[in-house]
Amino acid sequence: MSTASLAFSGAGPIAAATRERVLESARELGYAGPNPLGRQLRRGRSGIVGVVIGDALARAFRDPVSTQVLDGLVGHLGPLDLGVLLVPGSAAPDAPAVDPLLESAAMDVAVVMWGGNDDDPVLSTLQRRGIPTVVVEGRKLPGVCVVGIDDRTGMAATTQHLLDLGHTRIATVTLPMDRDRHEGPVDEARLERPMWEITRRRLDGVLDTGVRPVVVYETPASLVEHGASAGRALLGEPDRPTAVVCQSDLLASGVVLAARELGLRVPQDVSVAGFDGIELPWLAPDELTTVVQPLTDKGATLGRIVEELLAGEEVADHEMPVSLRVGTTTGPPPA
Amino acid sequence: MSTASLAFSGAGPIAAATRERVLESARELGYAGPNPLGRQLRRGRSGIVGVVIGDALARAFRDPVSTQVLDGLVGHLGPLDLGVLLVPGSAAPDAPAVDPLLESAAMDVAVVMWGGNDDDPVLSTLQRRGIPTVVVEGRKLPGVCVVGIDDRTGMAATTQHLLDLGHTRIATVTLPMDRDRHEGPVDEARLERPMWEITRRRLDGVLDTGVRPVVVYETPASLVEHGASAGRALLGEPDRPTAVVCQSDLLASGVVLAARELGLRVPQDVSVAGFDGIELPWLAPDELTTVVQPLTDKGATLGRIVEELLAGEEVADHEMPVSLRVGTTTGPPPA
DNA sequence: ATGAAAGCGCTAACAG
DNA sequence: CTGTTAGCGCTTTCAT
Numbered sequence: 001m002s003t004a005s006l007a008f009s010g011a012g013p014i015a016a017a018t019r020e021r022v023l024e025s026a027r028e029l030g031y032a033g034p035n036p037l038g039r040q041l042r043r044g045r046s047g048i049v050g051v052v053i054g055d056a057l058a059r060a061f062r063d064p065v066s067t068q069v070l071d072g073l074v075g076h077l078g079p080l081d082l083g084v085l086l087v088p089g090s091a092a093p094d095a096p097a098v099d100p101l102l103e104s105a106a107m108d109v110a111v112v113m114w115g116g117n118d119d120d121p122v123l124s125t126l127q128r129r130g131i132p133t134v135v136v137e138g139r140k141l142p143g144v145c146v147v148g149i150d151d152r153t154g155m156a157a158t159t160q161h162l163l164d165l166g167h168t169r170i171a172t173v174t175l176p177m178d179r180d181r182h183e184g185p186v187d188e189a190r191l192e193r194p195m196w197e198i199t200r201r202r203l204d205g206v207l208d209t210g211v212r213p214v215v216v217y218e219t220p221a222s223l224v225e226h227g228a229s230a231g232r233a234l235l236g237e238p239d240r241p242t243a244v245v246c247q248s249d250l251l252a253s254g255v256v257l258a259a260r261e262l263g264l265r266v267p268q269d270v271s272v273a274g275f276d277g278i279e280l281p282w283l284a285p286d287e288l289t290t291v292v293q294p295l296t297d298k299g300a301t302l303g304r305i306v307e308e309l310l311a312g313e314e315v316a317d318h319e320m321p322v323s324l325r326v327g328t329t330t331g332p333p334p335a
Numbered sequence: 336m337s338t339a340s341l342a343f344s345g346a347g348p349i350a351a352a353t354r355e356r357v358l359e360s361a362r363e364l365g366y367a368g369p370n371p372l373g374r375q376l377r378r379g380r381s382g383i384v385g386v387v388i389g390d391a392l393a394r395a396f397r398d399p400v401s402t403q404v405l406d407g408l409v410g411h412l413g414p415l416d417l418g419v420l421l422v423p424g425s426a427a428p429d430a431p432a433v434d435p436l437l438e439s440a441a442m443d444v445a446v447v448m449w450g451g452n453d454d455d456p457v458l459s460t461l462q463r464r465g466i467p468t469v470v471v472e473g474r475k476l477p478g479v480c481v482v483g484i485d486d487r488t489g490m491a492a493t494t495q496h497l498l499d500l501g502h503t504r505i506a507t508v509t510l511p512m513d514r515d516r517h518e519g520p521v522d523e524a525r526l527e528r529p530m531w532e533i534t535r536r537r538l539d540g541v542l543d544t545g546v547r548p549v550v551v552y553e554t555p556a557s558l559v560e561h562g563a564s565a566g567r568a569l570l571g572e573p574d575r576p577t578a579v580v581c582q583s584d585l586l587a588s589g590v591v592l593a594a595r596e597l598g599l600r601v602p603q604d605v606s607v608a609g610f611d612g613i614e615l616p617w618l619a620p621d622e623l624t625t626v627v628q629p630l631t632d633k634g635a636t637l638g639r640i641v642e643e644l645l646a647g648e649e650v651a652d653h654e655m656p657v658s659l660r661v662g663t664t665t666g667p668p669p670a
Numbered sequence: 671a672t673g674a675a676a677g678c679g680c681t682a683a684c685a686g
Numbered sequence: 687c688t689g690t691t692a693g694c695g696c697t698t699t700c701a702t
Contacts, residue, residue: 003672005697012698013671032464036441037376038695041678046372047440048383048420057409061402071393078423083440085383086409086419105382105418106371129367224616257617281559282592282617338688340681347682348687373679376694 008034040106049073049082049306050107050131052122054089054114059221063250064278065295066113069136072299073111073306080307082108089114089122097121107131109306112138114198132309134302139197140317145309147302147318151198151275154291154322155205155245158273161289161324162243163209165332167271171215171241172206173230173251175199181220183229191216202247202275214241219251227254228261235262235270242270242333249274249290253283256329267331277325287327294320343369375441384408384417384641385442385466387457389424389449394556398585399613400630401448404471407634408446408641415642417443424449424457432456442466444641447473449533467644469637474532475652480644482637482653486533486610489626489657490540490580493608496624496659497578498544500667502606506550506576507541508565508586510534516555518564526551537582537610549576554586562589563596570597570605577605577668584609584625588618591664602666612660622662629655 006012007022026033040046051070053060060066074084085107088099098121110126113136126133127143134145162170177186177195191203206213215234219226227246231254234244246252252274259266266272266286277292301318308315341347342357361368375381386405388395395401409419420442423434433456445461445468461468462478469480497505512521512530526538541548550569554561562581566589569579581587587609594601601607601621612627636653643650 002674002697002699006672009697015671018671033438034697035695036439037372037379037381038678039697040441041372041376041680041694042696042698044372044678058403058406061396061406062399064397067396067402068393071396074392074421074423078434078436081435081439083436084421086421088409088413099413100416101413101418103368104371104416106375225614228616228619253617257619261620279560281563282588284563284592285596337681337683337690341688344681350687353688369681370679373694374681376678376696377680377682379694 005034045108046106047082048085048105048107049077050085050087050102050105050110052087052089052102052110052112054112054122055221057086057088059223060113063222065222065248065250065276068278068295069113069299069302072296073302074299075296076300076303077306080303082306082310098125102126103129109133109309111136111302111306112144114138134305134309134315136298136302137198145305145315145317147298147305147320149293149298149320149322151201151322152205152208154293154324155202155247155275156208157324158275158289158291159206159209159211159245161326162245162271162273162330163211165243165271165330167243167333169214169239169241169333170206170211170243170245171217171234172203172213173217173219173227173234173244173246173255174203175222175247175251176220177218182218183220183226184218184233186216186218190218199247206245213245222248222250224250224254224257227251228258229254231255231258232262235259235264240270243330244270244272246272246274249276249278249280249288252288252290252329253280256283256286256288266329269334271330271333273330283329286329289327289330290325291322292325293322340369380443381441382417383420383440383442384412385420385422385437385440385445387422387424387437387445387447389447389457390556392421392423394558395448398557400557400583400585400611403613403630404448404634404637407631408637409634410631411635411638412641415638417641417645433460437461438464444468444644446471446637446641447479449473449531469640469644469650471633471637472533480640480650480652482633482640482655484628484633484655484657486536486657487540487543489628489659490537490582490610491543492659493610493624493626494541494544494546494580496661497580497606497608497665498546500578500606500665502578502668504549504574504576504668505541505546505578505580506552506569507538507548508552508554508562508569508579508581508590509538510557510582510586511555512553517553518555518561519553519568521551521553525553534582541580548580557583557585559585559589559592562586563593564589566590566593567597570594570599575605578665579605579607581607581609584611584613584615584623587623587625587664588615591618591621591623601664604669606665606668608665618664621664624662624665625660626657627660628657 007019274290341349342354448471609625
């Protein structure tokens, strides 16, 4: 029995002839190799990394920012023979607090994307189950490792770039602030209340430069069409802003499209900047001014951290660098 | 011991008081509920559905066609407490035949997307392991269930629509034909050789109408930028086609962008049609003429089939209907 | 180099 | 209604 095991795993001392004989009879008996379930129980390891997508899957999948990170992660995990299990995060506001999979599925480590807000039930569930967790782009909480980027500095750099060009009427289009996912201009009171970490940080980046946006426009998701709505709302008025800073590239590209639709030239009539540095082939020949973040690297870094957590090592938080990339969508304000 | 199990599962006869007592002591002992590994071995079920993405994950993720189906599937599987494990399909031409995960990961059922070509090592591996399999958009092979759409009729409908408008110089832009992923015009000889099922069927749909395309242009992947390259190549010449039928919406939207770039009006100077029926906010205000396929439904249907396979039932193949949706990108040829 | 045996944690069957 | 027990399939000692 142990011999058979060795024959398949290849590890351990075994005569080549015996090995061949075992594999031969296995083939005859229609035995397809060791049952992973038995192996997992014995080893106490499932070989599975749960990836909690902190948004409706459909939305997350439509966003290259998520999928590129996921791709980098899967690429790093594959060779380690670790699989990625997709776990939906909290979806609708009235849905049960956490997906049943999160309660019951086998996973050695969890990666929580877009998560880690204050009282996140996802994190408390994982903590209760004793599953080591790494959070992407979330708030720093005790007991979990966080991988993020320097949102705030990046956003400040873009805003400063616009200030340097001479803009004074600057609007900003934000990611969702909480699970209510309101759409439209936001008032002062709302800005004081808690909001999702990533949205807060990128907003703070703008404020850090001293700019007070003429409008802060919240969107329900990082999607082109929501950017387009925001653009129509912001740029349809005669006292429109001369520059729009967006918290994501998808939103920014929507704003550019809305501007074109309204007959405004970018950047002569209005400047638009984004955040993320994804490819936007449909804006061609324009290239969006944006803050580039290392998305695939982020996935690989996550992979490395997962590896360390699995080895039982202590892991450090990571803040990855970003850089301003000036494209063709920003320029001096109209005279 | 069994009592504890019952307390957690909730199934079976147990006094509410006992139950409470068990849960209470569990909390004190820091026991976080049954270990899924033990449960899985005992039940002989992992609760995991392997989804093999028959393309580099990065590419598949950038394609709404894959992600919408995946989303529909995850949505259906979630309530059944089944998780989706991402398994990369064969990636680079020189990579090992199949991903190690496919060999060794626990999964009760496999869903193979874009797979099922003649000698697919993915399918033979699954068959050897005895894992029930459903294939999406692949060739009908013995022992596996296939879910697909009526590509051929759909493509014929689009082509006929162009013929009815009076077009005679029609080009077609195709999906990849094999894993070589060539880019450029294809010669007659190539068309005779075997090619990926989906590409073949959509090509046959065009030919069914009697049209002989002036150019058949192969792309390496269904992405906007490849459509744009194709568009530049096809429309840059003075004897350009008056209509371009594309095998996907992403490709078609690239062609539209290329046309605009070249100063051609769509549809006055050139008509463009796609396939899939995804949202293309960046083409606004244009709406692509396309063949709509029920993507989310396809995911749900897959979910239902997975359920049936799990129950050990015989399952039938499914061919889902498609419908032509005429948008603003097709019109009569220029005089 | 090979074979025997224990036990990972669970649940279903059965005895009390 | 509650407690005991066997065994899912594997791998890893430990003898041989």
